[in-house]
Amino acid sequence: MSGKAIVLAVMLLNSITFVFSQNRVPTLRQDIPLDSIRLSDPFILADKKTSIYYMTGTGGMLWRSSDLKKWTGPFNPVKTDPESWMGKNPMIWAAELHDYKGKYYYFATFTNRAVKIDTVGENVIERRASHVLVSDSPEGPYVPMADPTYLPANKPTLDGTFWVDKDGKPYMVYCYEWLQNLNGTIEKIELKPDLSGSVGEGKLLFRASDSPWSRQKENGKVGPNKVTDGPYLFRTGTGRLGMIWTSWIYDVYTQGVAYSKSGTLDGPWVQENDPITPPNYGHGMLFRTLNGKWLMAIHSHKSSSGRSIRIPHLLEVDFSGDKLVVGTSYIP
Template identity: 70%
Template sequence: MIRLANRTLQESGMLLITLLISITVTYAQQRPTPFRVGMPLDSIRLSDPYILADRNTSTYYMTGTGGKLWKSHDLKYWTGPFDVVQHDTASWMGKRPDIWAAEIHAYEGKYYYFGTFTNTAVKIDTVKGNIIDRRASHVLVSDRAEGPYTPLNDSLYLPAHMPTLDGTFWVDVDQKPYMVFCHEWLQNWDGTVEKIELKKDLSGTVGKSTLLFKASASPWSRENVDGQTVPNKVTDGPWLFRTQTGKLGMLWTSWVFDVYTQGVAYSTSGTLDGPWIQEKLPFTPPNYGHGMLFRTFEGKLLMSVHSNKNVDGRHIRYPHFFTIDDSGDKLVLGELLD
């Protein structure tokens, strides 16, 4: 658990939000979820919703925080949750790790599960009085979209001394595969988005990570520190895309004071190396974030996000879809499909 030491009220507030969300996530993962058939989307509680539109099975697969899987044929009614993760219980993850922000990517005939695993029994650092759990983005593999997902060769992927999260997948113009992830603000106090090359079969990483940008680069995410308005420390949920004109962009999420909000950045070089130019204003309305893009089987581009609702002190998160127009150099937000 996060311990609060002497610091400004504003920093304590941000840590308190992080603590409450962490407690809520852990509680939700430990609580059994009944198996349901035909469950409406608005009845599902899920953080960081990710959709794989799998044409091989004509099925939409939804995953996210919790490591479970839901299935649908119309994006309205869902069956699940299914257990799909078979991690190595003898590894650093331990027997029952928390799983955050899971994604499923189809790549060269297989399906790859990018997830953030947290072993709360292992502590890796203490920064400003905050004890940091062992947490890292990691990759599992399966021959089927619905799993099960099992370990690849690399037992680490990312350095053990870094708390990393929200790893996503991208093949850049050099045709090399990469993981793009966040180095958590709780350690560096200015969260980063970074890239690291993956082996061709995604079975491990190559070399060291490269910084893409820091949270402080954002003109829209804000917090109060010592009575002054400054950039927020949080980087969360990167997602890469290209518009129909070929412009490379990235959705990512932070906070506007105490409201979870998503922004977007664009690469001037058209590659992961950037430089990344942040849009001045948030991309989503307040209280929507951790977005990703997918096309329906009918060809419509949608963005999957979650919203937050405080219920008796617990942060409850619900999945939603927005329509998106990517015909120009920049994404245009459409309507909320509720």
């Protein structure tokens, strides 16, 4: 990652650390337009059972809307175990909501800043991992399940997402963070049938350096960026398995796409040459509206007066053919 990009990342952490806390009491707001909400890594569940849209993301809070126009929130849907590895007040990143076999699952990255697992160069690495909670309701409370950990304690992992592959088995797809391995990866791990834990070990899908579009300058040399961020899986109309994921082009937050030659998570994964979203947009996901229209939820990313500003957006998409095509902004 370029020096400027690292500075931006530090600014983000310093400016919004408070919003990660699940123990803070949020101030409830009503009828808030989407572009007035400050939210990283937006994820929207269009819940057919309640006819409500539920949105979450970094910070772990929950917003709800009946029409995608006006939102009410934030609500706190999470109840973690203070005696677990997460500690009493974990930071929560990139939360996702998934409806699966009659229950609702909360995939998120939890960080316990009091526990240090490694030091690589100048980077002190905190205990951070992707994990899954469960609820009977989309609004929570989401609580822990059987396994105390899903991924190794000595590896910083993040941005876990959910996919059921062609073998019918559920998987978590996640990032192994570049801060430790110096070349971020995207990996998979099998989950138990009820998602209450993981099975076996993680498997590499691809590395950050496989990207032809990301860029960084280090020691005077230009090459692929180190960062892998925000994977999300989809299948095109022709049955092709794709994955959107995010990295950087120098100091510009950027989203690209890869496709699996085998049509399964095992790949091999072939990266598209060019990004698929506008500059400084990233960490997208796809969802189908209650009216049947496919959209991408994504956030814009910029620095202003020493603060990082992240705003959720909706973009039109079409993947009815062989590839994902991202269109213009969607106005509900």
